Amino acid sequence: MIDLHHRRECPICNSPKSLILHDAVSTINEESNLTTELRECDECSHWWNTPSPRQAELIDLYKSGSLYVIGKNWDVETRKPREEGVFHTMITNFKTDMSDMNYLEVGCGGGQLFRSMREKVGLCYGIEPGDWASDIEDIVVDINMIPENLSFDLLVFQDVIEHTEDPIDTLSMYTDRMRPGATLFVAFPNKDAPNAQREREQWDMIRPFGHLQYFSKKSLSLLMENTGWEITTLRKGPNTFPLTALKTYNPFRTLKRLRGNDQWYVQAGKL
Numbered sequence: 001m002i003d004l005h006h007r008r009e010c011p012i013c014n015s016p017k018s019l020i021l022h023d024a025v026s027t028i029n030e031e032s033n034l035t036t037e038l039r040e041c042d043e044c045s046h047w048w049n050t051p052s053p054r055q056a057e058l059i060d061l062y063k064s065g066s067l068y069v070i071g072k073n074w075d076v077e078t079r080k081p082r083e084e085g086v087f088h089t090m091i092t093n094f095k096t097d098m099s100d101m102n103y104l105e106v107g108c109g110g111g112q113l114f115r116s117m118r119e120k121v122g123l124c125y126g127i128e129p130g131d132w133a134s135d136i137e138d139i140v141v142d143i144n145m146i147p148e149n150l151s152f153d154l155l156v157f158q159d160v161i162e163h164t165e166d167p168i169d170t171l172s173m174y175t176d177r178m179r180p181g182a183t184l185f186v187a188f189p190n191k192d193a194p195n196a197q198r199e200r201e202q203w204d205m206i207r208p209f210g211h212l213q214y215f216s217k218k219s220l221s222l223l224m225e226n227t228g229w230e231i232t233t234l235r236k237g238p239n240t241f242p243l244t245a246l247k248t249y250n251p252f253r254t255l256k257r258l259r260g261n262d263q264w265y266v267q268a269g270k271l
């Protein structure tokens with residue numbers, strides 16, 4: 001039995017005022033009839049699903065490959081190469097010479113970006129609770145397995161923050177391991193996108209308990225500010241999430257998504 005926790009204050013700005021956009025969104029586990037709310041913050045217009053499992057239980061659900069957090073075809077899709085979109089280019093072209101940099105990637109999935117970056121940087125570690133890339137050396141299941149004396153210059157979160165119950169806590173935990181002047185690259189769902197605004201709880205990024213957080217321009221700015229990062233580049237674009245892993249996959253939606261701005265791509269410098 002999953003222990004669900006209600007979060008009525010905004011997970012980003014803590015405002016107690018929010019609107020219930022939908023009171024019974026199904027989870028991605030088709031075998032379960034559990035539902036969760038989709039809420040919108042009055043203050044920063046962030047969207048989140050509540051109730052949800054707490055962070056520690058979420059990680060256990062990923063480790064055990066639970067259908068509550070992992071789509072039906074996810075396992076196969078995650079191992080396939082993704083389209084190398086905007087985000088991949090932002091990171092791999094960040095600097096011509098990154099040979100003296102330490103790289104940390106959180107949520108490596110199938111390890112595609114990690115493999116590219118390993119060729120470029122001096123030292124790299126990845127963190128991935130699922131076992132999709134466990135064959136790759138230096139991908140570990142949590143940060144405690146990385147030597148304590150190591151600090152990093154580059155931090156990457158690709159499609160990770162939306163999976164967490166508390167984005168500020170999660171990002172802060174890794175920020176503490178960054179050197180002064182470090183650079184962060186982070187990608188997550190854009191709830192200001194036309195597809196999101198039109199489809200609301202039907203939007204294909206709404207996939208509890210896999211996804212729980214959907215960012216407005218204001219909520220992403222607050223996330224950065226509250227974790228000690230200054231945004232240097234902010235882009236919108238289609239995401240490169242494995243298409244057939246979505247519960248709502250169909251060709252029409254796929255086309256809309258490929259043309260949409262459903263994802264934020266952020267580059268930020270450590271303050």
Ligand SMILES: [Zn+2]
Nearest residue numbers: 010013041044
């Ligand atoms: Zn808020």
